Amino acid sequence: MLTIEQPAARAIFQRQGYNPIPSLRPERGYADIEIRLNLSAALRSDAWIRVQIIPCDPTAEIITVRRVMPAAGRHCITVRVPAGWHRLSAGAGDGTRLLARTPTRLFGVGEVFLIAGQSYADGCNDERLSIQDPRQRVSAYDLTRRRWQAADDPQPGIRDGGTIWPAMADDLLPYLQVPVGWANVAVAATASRQWMPGTTRFERMAGAGSALHQFRAVLWQQGESDVIEQTPADRYVQNLTTIRQALHGRWGFSPAWIPAKSTLHPTVYNNPAGESIIRSAIDRLWRTPGFLPGPDTDLLDGENRGGQQSLRHFSPIGQRRAGRMWAMTLWNHLQNARW
Incomplete structure (x- = not known):
């Protein structure tokens, strides 16, 4: 019902914004990543898609993006992701119900x-x-x-x-x-x-x-x-x-x-x-x-x-x-x- 088309599993994206000058911790940078999902069937008018990016670094923040998208087909969400190794998953549902969830896949920014x-x-x-x-x-x-x-x-x-x-x-x-x-x-x-x-x-x-x-x-x-x-x-x-x-x-x-x-x-x-x-x-x-x-x-x-x-x-x-x-x-x- 819901699949991740992009990013590919284990994909690495070139980071931007890396700055080695700060003395305590360099700015590691980021990449603006298009997350492409495919919803195979339309849901109710209150349907939603949720994307979650969980950094493997336990000190980094989890990124959660939620969109109301009841129509079937491809949905693209661009997210600014900090440099690092991440786990991506997505879910779809309506109201309070979770109806579909994708397997988790790894990707990186570096x-x-x-x-x-x-x-x-x-x-x-x-x-x-x-x-x-x-x-x-x-x-x-x-x-x-x-x-x-x-x-x-x-x-x-x-x-x-x-x-x-x-x-x-x-x-x-x-x-x-x-x-x-x-x-x-x-x-x-x-x-x-x-x-x-x-x-x-x-x-x-x-x-x-x-x-x-x-x-x-x-x-x-x-x-x-x-x-x-x-x-x-x-x-x-x-x-x-x-x-x-x-x-x-x-x-x-x-x-x-x-x-x-x-x-x-x-x-x-x-x-x-x-x-x-x-x-x-x-x-x-x-x-x-x-x-x-x-x-x-x-x-x-x-x-x-x-x-x-x-x-x-x-x-x-x-x-x-x-x-x-x-x-x-x-x-x-x-x-x-x-x-």
Whole structure:
């Protein structure tokens, strides 16, 4: 009789209004969320629909919205929801009678990212990691099934090995104290030219950004294939600048781009000169408006990389360290009130 169409279960919405400056407790922000309900049958003229949002933080206030809506069909209610992890339920009735109630679903307001690049961002690493947060406040968006899910490896839509992203979220959550979400469109063995406008990868990335609606930043972990292809530094900078500008035109907003220095691939090549060219290009991007410095994951050599008998990317300890580097990077950028 009554169903919740939106928000989807485990969805994460990008918060607005975060302010890290207050000394005692930062203003964690909020999101204006459209709650979409479907009532399958008309009720009496005194019928009502009630929406209740219960924060998982016991110190936060419960939000209750009640509307007189006897007509069958879709009903939309926009609610300003504070940053955090929440339980949503809705009920319908007439007079004093409760006639229908929806199952409770979880959703969050926090930080959302779009992940792209090649194999070190993809599921090509040695260990499948799981989110360790007891409340599981981390979600990944599945572009194919159009749904959110727990962000354990294997991640939806990419290769089925391990990634660095659960480690990043686990390190970031204790500081953020708000949920984290992402969509990952990384594709192994891709050079920057293969993400240019007109390619299938560009279109998939454009679709992912649109599906997220709003998100904080693009996390770009890529560069090894450009080392192999001997891409000149000027061309690499131009490629990423072109991709960014074209995507922002599609999305209608301008999230920050955060490229990692990711050029080391010791099981495939030993090319310090080629790595230096792409590292210099990324360094230039870090100083380009619209881009922000990412982690230097090239520092993770030795035990941080798998050997020839592994998946030949990050080892389990390397995955965790790369995730921590990303967490530190994002936390530091979030302390800039202008971001």
